[in-house]
Amino acid sequence: MKKKKFLFKSIFSKLTTQHKRNAPLPLTPLLLTLILVSVIVLGSGADKSIYRNIFSIQPASAQRITPSDVWQIVYQQLPDFPQENKYISKENGKVAESNTLANRLIRYHIYTKGRAPIYRLDWKLTLADYLGVNEIMYDTTYPGNDALQKNPIEGDRKAIKSLTRSQRDALVQVLVNIFNPTSQNTVPPNSNTAPSPTTSTTPQPPQQGGAELLK
Numbered sequence: 001m002k003k004k005k006f007l008f009k010s011i012f013s014k015l016t017t018q019h020k021r022n023a024p025l026p027l028t029p030l031l032l033t034l035i036l037v038s039v040i041v042l043g044s045g046a047d048k049s050i051y052r053n054i055f056s057i058q059p060a061s062a063q064r065i066t067p068s069d070v071w072q073i074v075y076q077q078l079p080d081f082p083q084e085n086k087y088i089s090k091e092n093g094k095v096a097e098s099n100t101l102a103n104r105l106i107r108y109h110i111y112t113k114g115r116a117p118i119y120r121l122d123w124k125l126t127l128a129d130y131l132g133v134n135e136i137m138y139d140t141t142y143p144g145n146d147a148l149q150k151n152p153i154e155g156d157r158k159a160i161k162s163l164t165r166s167q168r169d170a171l172v173q174v175l176v177n178i179f180n181p182t183s184q185n186t187v188p189p190n191s192n193t194a195p196s197p198t199t200s201t202t203p204q205p206p207q208q209g210g211a212e213l214l215k
Contacts (some may be wrong), residue, residue, distance in 0.1 A: 070178050071102035077174050081167075082159040087148040099144055101156050105130075106175070107143040118180035123172040130160035 075081060084101035088094070108126065109115050113135075115122040128134035139145060142153040163171070176183050 068103075070106055070175070071100055073178050074102040074106075074171070074174055075100070078171060081171065082162070084152060084155055084159050087144065087150055087152055090147060090149055096148060099148060099152075101152075101159055104143040104152060104156060105160075108137075112141055112143065118176060118183070120172050120176050123175050127160060127168055127172070130157050132157070 075083070082101050084104075085095070085097050085099055087096055087099060089096040089099070105126070106117075108129075109123065110117055113126065113129075115126060117123075125134055129137050137153060137157070139151050139153055142151060142156075144152045160168070
């Protein structure tokens, strides 16, 4: 600590002396070396703190699920979901088994349309695209068009249309749960629960004696 103060004082005294003489301060190699050493010594504590902060967030970021991994989890939870992975790769002429419907669906949702993967409504909008009741899907921008010999867009749309409504709802729920695990802790309201008297919208007859209370 004493060495740090000594370095700082020596540089400061040299700067003030030169300023009193009203002469420009020459940037000699010795002066540059002193400034550099003092900055390194005095800032070493902050540098270590920054270093620790940067590397302390790496484990958290490493645990995040990437879109390229999600499609495998989808098939683990929905084994009956159509694979649609018999298309031939342009690169090697072999069947691209990892280029599945779930893979392309997720890439279309996130990258092509730029929709958030954590909300049910956004996934329903994407499925509505496949069903032809929402936004237009273009062949040239559909995932797989650049990697497969045949554009899979028509086959994918037929596969989504073949699903029942309950199957589509299950797919949406699985995708939301993967990207947003906290959504699983949300308890949906029970539709069988009778509404409380305070929330009833049925008009109630006036109570007797109400006029007397207003006097």
